[in-house]
Amino acid sequence: MDRPDKTTHFGFRDVPLDDKQRLVNSVFHSVASRYDLMNDLMSGGLHRVWKDIMVNTLDPPRGDRPFALLDVAGGTGDIAFRAAKAAGTGFHATVCDINLDMLRVGEARAVARHLDDRVSFIEGNAEELAFPDRAFDGYTIAFGIRNVPRIDRALSEAFRVLKPGSRFLCLEFSTVDMPGLDRLYELFSFKVIPPLGRAVTGDAESYQYLIESIRKFPKPAAFADMIRAAGFSRVNWQCLSCCIVALHSGWRL
Numbered sequence: 612m613d614r615p616d617k618t619t620h621f622g623f624r625d626v627p628l629d630d631k632q633r634l635v636n637s638v639f640h641s642v643a644s645r646y647d648l649m650n651d652l653m654s655g656g657l658h659r660v661w662k663d664i665m666v667n668t669l670d671p672p673r674g675d676r677p678f679a680l681l682d683v684a685g686g687t688g689d690i691a692f693r694a695a696k697a698a699g700t701g702f703h704a705t706v707c708d709i710n711l712d713m714l715r716v717g718e719a720r721a722v723a724r725h726l727d728d729r730v731s732f733i734e735g736n737a738e739e740l741a742f743p744d745r746a747f748d749g750y751t752i753a754f755g756i757r758n759v760p761r762i763d764r765a766l767s768e769a770f771r772v773l774k775p776g777s778r779f780l781c782l783e784f785s786t787v788d789m790p791g792l793d794r795l796y797e798l799f800s801f802k803v804i805p806p807l808g809r810a811v812t813g814d815a816e817s818y819q820y821l822i823e824s825i826r827k828f829p830k831p832a833a834f835a836d837m838i839r840a841a842g843f844s845r846v847n848w849q850c851l852s853c854c855i856v857a858l859h860s861g862w863r864l
């Protein structure tokens with residue numbers, strides 16, 4: 612049981628652990644309708660490349676072999692749609708997210724893409740998944756885990772719902788490892804992104820939180836230790852774009 616006085620980070624602020632989820636929910640409530648546009652503007656379209664790399668790594672079967680993907684913190688469905696396009700007829704994705712505003716945008720996108728029979732959307736918390744043990748052939752979480760207050764619980768839940776022999780993949784912002792680019796990236800993050808957020812969504816504060824939360828997220832080696840602690844094997848990670856982003860992998864064996 613967590614002590615009621617336990618704190619965590621909400622961006623650079625220390626907040627009571629139990630308050631973080633409410634604050635995170637208000638961020639995504641505020642930006643949901645323009646979330647996808649902002650991703651393109653902030654990353655210059657690079658988030659599409661990173662997500663494609665994640666789906667290529669997942670490598671869902673192309674044929675009719677059944678494959679059930681759980682995409683947690685799946686928001687507006689980007690990973691699930693990419694995986695559905697890459698996969699064969701046996702594929703089905705469940706997008707689970709705590710925020711109904713994000714899920715509603717995702718459902719409308721699924722209908723527009725004629726993918727609503729292969730991708731379903733369910734409200735739920737990564738820390739307490741409402742799915743049976745060993746139910747899924749793959750688990751993905753993209754740019755989601757740093758928003759979850761109790762990351763260790765989310766990782767244990769990922770392990771629980773995966774079938775033995777299946778893979779956990781997590782795409783998350785990391786720490787730029789190229790001198791020179793790191794300073795440019797800091798400058799761009801703090802000087803450009805919040806004003807851009809204000810111009811596009813009317814909300815600079817949510818984007819201030821997003822960039823601060825990136826700085827507070829554990830470094831790849833420390834996060835890999837957390838993935839191992841949840842029970843995963845063959846844990847590793849791959850830096851993408853000078854480690855702006857890292858793709859973490861683990862197997863439930």
Ligand SMILES: C[S@@+](CC[C@H](N)C(=O)[O-])C[C@H]1O[C@@H](n2cnc3c(N)ncnc32)[C@H](O)[C@@H]1O
Pocket residue numbers: 632635636639683684685686687688689690707708709710713735736737738752753754755758759760
């Ligand atoms: C940055 S978005 C990522 C969306 C999508 N995966 C993508 O890559 O475009 C983060 C998502 O995490 C969701 N989220 C935050 N806390 C969560 C939790 N405890 N359980 C499930 N989803 C959560 C938010 O609602 C939001 O949709």
